[in-house]
Amino acid sequence: MEAKETKKRKVIDIDPDTFRILSIDAAEKGTNLKALIENSLREKAENLKDSSLYAYLKQTQPVEGYLDEKEKAAFEKEMGL
Structure with missing residues (x-):
């Protein structure tokens, strides 16, 4: 049996202007505010x-x-840049 991850619920207060702006943005994108x-929060977390x-690796x-020009060109070619 697979363990199901439970979602967390949180009630937030949004000021009226923010609510209106985000509601319009959601409607333009064909979705709802929730x-x-x-x-948006999922993208922020990612x-x-x-x-x-990056900070850990750094x-x-x-x-x-630093890379010299030859190494830089090879890297960019490999990455399709």
Whole structure:
């Protein structure tokens, strides 16, 4: 049997202007305010997770030097940049 992850519920207070602006934004995107806020928070959490990982790697694996132009060009080619 698979364990189901429970979601957390939180009541928040939103000032009227913010509520109106976000409601309009949600309507323009074809969704509702609750889904818009949930998706925004999920994206924010992912960005924070990436930032935390970057900060950890930067701290634990310091860069020994910069790429020269040849290495930079090879990296950009490999990444399709």
